[in-house]
Amino acid sequence: MTDNSSDASGEFALPPDAVPPREDPLLVRGGQGGLLLRGPADGTAELTAVVTLLTEDGEHLPVPARTVERHADGSVCAYGTADGFEAALRLTALEPPEGEPSASDATARAAWNGSVTVRRVAPGPVSAGIRVELRLGTLDEGQAPGWLIPGLFYGENRLPDCTRPYPRYEPGTRDVAGMTSDAWSFRADRCATPAVFARDGRGGAALALTGERTALGESGVGFALLPGGRPALRLHAPYREEPLSYYGSDVPRPAEAPTHVWERDETHTLPFTLHLLDDDPHAYAPVLRTLHETAPGDRRPAAWVGLDEAAELSAHGLHEWHYRPDPPVLLETAAFDREAVGEAGDRQAMHVSWISGVPYAHALLLHARRTGNADQASAATGVLDHIARNLTPGGTFWGQWTRRDGWNVGWHPDRRRLHARTLGDATLFLLRALTAERARGAEHPGWEHAVRSNLAAATAGQDPRTGRLPAAHDSGTAAPLDHEGGAGLAWIPALVEAAGAFREPALLDAARRAAAHYAADVRAEFLCGAPEDVSLAPTSEDGYNALIAYTLLHEADPGDPRWLDLARRAADWTLTFRYTYDVHFGPHTLLGQYGFRTRGADQASPSNQHLHAFGLICLPETVRLARHLGDPYYLRSARENLDCFRQFVARADGDFNAYRGMVSERFYQTECFQAKGMLLTLSHAWSAGVLLYACETAREFPEFQEEM
The missing domain is CATH 1.50.10.10 (Glycosyltransferase)
Structure with missing residues (x-):
């Protein structure tokens, strides 16, 4: 059984009988063209669009949701069309792997398998990349977002008195020569786990790629502090390296923003997982455990010798x-x-x-x-x-x-x-x-x-x-x-x-x-x-x-x-x-x-x-x-x-x-x-x-x- 609803303005809202009960964190309501999710500590996070298209000349073109379907298996799908593309976003509740500590022993969280499928429907080739963005609520006064990209970015990442230059986070800053910014994006292979975490005043969240690459090439992760103090978590296909590309020296390399040339009827999917957490700074641990256990690949020992x-x-x-x-x-x-x-x-x-x-x-x-x-x-x-x-x-x-x-x-x-x-x-x-x-x-x-x-x-x-x-x-x-x-x-x-x-x-x-x-x-x-x-x-x-x-x-x-x-x-x-x-x-x-x-x-x-x-x-x-x-x-x-x-x-x-x-x-x-x-x-x-x-x-x- 499927429920569909759309109002005259093109925004959507689930019908009353499709809104999950209070104990179901999957979906509170439709947002302004996106999905609003509720976390375990009553915090919320918003997927503001089905997907955002990133053009070769730097434009960001959101594809808002015009239709939402809730399926009998509990999954939610949102659909939209814009700028010559169709896009579908699907979220399905993610169960922890067997053997993980029970919910009573682990950090409170809610998690979904997600995917965004994008199809070019207009004639003629066009160059574009895709972005999935999850926006958290506003930070409390004086609060830091607590950024974490495993192996790559930790909080502000570089203390002000650290003498070694490499990427650093500072609110309201974009200093490429000083490798300091309030927004960063990176290639996936820089990440020990290709995921990004942050917190707001009510809880935390994570977005994670389920693989390093797709048919679009190397994928990527990123984050930004948006106007009004809202942390945003991002996934990219192909990857982006902004505002610079770091090569291990004190001289920044130029930013990289590769795109894919889409032909008519070409379709690609970016799979990911989405996790809403409580406000414990250690809440990343059970998520990384889950991602470790579910990562694709050969599990046989890699060793060449005993x-x-x-x-x-x-x-x-x-x-x-x-x-x-x-x-x-x-x-x-x-x-x-x-x-x-x-x-x-x-x-x-x-x-x-x-x-x-x-x-x-x-x-x-x-x-x-x-x-x-x-x-x-x-x-x-x-x-x-x-x-x-x-x-x-x-x-x-x-x-x-x-x-x-x-x-x-x-x-x-x-x-x-x-x-x-x-x-x-x-x-x-x-x-x-x-x-x-x-x-x-x-x-x-x-x-x-x-x-x-x-x-x-x-x-x-x-x-x-x-x-x-x-x-x-x-x-x-x-x-x-x-x-x-x-x-x-x-x-x-x-x-x-x-x-x-x-x-x-x-x-x-x-x-x-x-x-x-x-x-x-x-x-x-x-x-x-x-x-x-x-x-x-x-x-x-x-x-x-x-x-x-x-x-x-x-x-x-x-x-x-x-x-x-x-x-x-x-x-x-x-x-x-x-x-x-x-x-x-x-x-x-x-x-x-x-x-x-x-x-x-x-x-x-x-x-x-x-x-x-x-x-x-x-x-x-x-x-x-x-x-x-x-x-x-x-x-x-x-x-x-x-x-x-x-x-x-x-x-x-x-x-x-x-x-x-x-x-x-x-x-x-x-x-x-x-x-x-x-x-x-x-x-x-x-x-x-x-x-x-x-x-x-x-x-x-x-x-x-x-x-x-």
């Missing part, structure tokens, strides 16, 4: 291509093309952690002890000894060693400034190496001294008022230089594990005080400042640090329910960077030729838009968190992450033009830094190192036994 083979290959790569004995270091990079550039293509430098150093020497030592490889064990202990015995005058690690200048602070232009995340990671993994060696009866007093010395600097620099840990230390005195951003989060895991290893409860108390303060950042859904090279940008690495910190704190302090909740929130935020689908690569590209599958890979950050494997650093904590929560979703994501990066570890000399055991840092899934489908032709110590670490630790979990 755990043990991946471990053997990456250990070989670290030792053969990155290790140098005089002094013992793991060089940060090794060039694929040894014949053309030789060692001149290798970066003659080693960070103490992050992109080289302690974590990966620890992984190599774990592997060497398990397999009985004396040469690898000697190399790994040599690197750890070299780092541990070269501390700053203030008692911390240095940031980096270079062959030309020796020990220095790292990549910051302030030559006193030591980045706390780099120091914190080095401390944690040196402690883990110490603990593993003690378990087999070997003592390394120099390692223990270095760990204790670094922790002393961290606790001495803890803000007595807030409990926040230093984000940076002075290389001469170890005094804190500031506490901005989330770099200090990296000290928490080291404090927690050292409290147990050294039986010093005061270290756990310091971790608790810090974690209680950083909780506000986690709940605000904005973490930033972890890597040395992107200032106060939000990054996937911030999520890894928070996930590790709160999972370990829950395990050390299980009586406090805050820590498990914060670990879950940190994990959800981290997974916003994780690709839930396989990007399409052209058959002529390297990634296309090798069939690289991106599901399970992480976007590095909105500033560095390439895929990386760094999420493997928190694989053990993610698996244990899944156990603590009794939720296999996190385990599945950890498994996909490890599956993904058991692709592209060179299995033999010549594999993807690399040498055996080499592992690239960057996979270019979009147009940023390099062309889509390219691979960075450098092996990175951390890329091989996190793969080796993940494989060695995964071997100890029953959940991964079949992978060996």
Whole structure:
């Protein structure tokens, strides 16, 4: 049965007997040529037209709804004709996938499968794109829309004092040179999940593409703050990049607005999902879970090799291509093309952690002890000894060693400034190496001294008022230089594990005080400042640090329910960077030729838009968190992450033009830094190192036994 209604003005309204009851959120009434939807918190969102046509010369031509039909299956269809096109919009209630938490356990929401079908009915070809736009209500005074495009855009996205230029949101602004605007549109392949979220004064909403591409080509997502303070969420086919196209540098590229040439009777459909949410900033999490579970594509493991083979290959790569004995270091990079550039293509430098150093020497030592490889064990202990015995005058690690200048602070232009995340990671993994060696009866007093010395600097620099840990230390005195951003989060895991290893409860108390303060950042859904090279940008690495910190704190302090909740929130935020689908690569590209599958890979950050494997650093904590929560979703994501990066570890000399055991840092899934489908032709110590670490630790979990 179908109901139709249209008034004399051409606007539509459902007849009274077709209006859903109050408990049915599907449709409240017809709008001024569109559909008005009601959310779970009595907020509303409006599809203002069936579709909007975007012409080659920049015109926006709405196709208003003239007829609405409500079908017996509960779906609603709206139809309109304008400017030589017919368009049909269909919405059908979307049920959560089997196994998702029930409505009583999940954030309140209402969701629909949607589609817009557009047909050219006038004669003659015309160039046009299509837009689906969902408008929310007005913002409350002082309220921010809370924009989220997973992996790509987080709130304002770039803090005003962030020194790294990349797209930023600011109301009432359009500054292309400064990469700041109140409206942005992007290609879908820049998004870890091609979806856009926002909130108004009553609730929130999301629009999501169900695929990266249609017959019209690459699709896109976007948003805008409209006059009157109404957030608008947008989907585009073909994609649009406005007001500029970002290529990873401080020089904006021109905007891109491709269109499609429509011939008469040509028809295309853009499928999507629409979600109305409550006003919780964390309401994105169950939506992304649903989109992850329902994304199309091959669900078979992407891995080329098993755990043990991946471990053997990456250990070989670290030792053969990155290790140098005089002094013992793991060089940060090794060039694929040894014949053309030789060692001149290798970066003659080693960070103490992050992109080289302690974590990966620890992984190599774990592997060497398990397999009985004396040469690898000697190399790994040599690197750890070299780092541990070269501390700053203030008692911390240095940031980096270079062959030309020796020990220095790292990549910051302030030559006193030591980045706390780099120091914190080095401390944690040196402690883990110490603990593993003690378990087999070997003592390394120099390692223990270095760990204790670094922790002393961290606790001495803890803000007595807030409990926040230093984000940076002075290389001469170890005094804190500031506490901005989330770099200090990296000290928490080291404090927690050292409290147990050294039986010093005061270290756990310091971790608790810090974690209680950083909780506000986690709940605000904005973490930033972890890597040395992107200032106060939000990054996937911030999520890894928070996930590790709160999972370990829950395990050390299980009586406090805050820590498990914060670990879950940190994990959800981290997974916003994780690709839930396989990007399409052209058959002529390297990634296309090798069939690289991106599901399970992480976007590095909105500033560095390439895929990386760094999420493997928190694989053990993610698996244990899944156990603590009794939720296999996190385990599945950890498994996909490890599956993904058991692709592209060179299995033999010549594999993807690399040498055996080499592992690239960057996979270019979009147009940023390099062309889509390219691979960075450098092996990175951390890329091989996190793969080796993940494989060695995964071997100890029953959940991964079949992978060996």
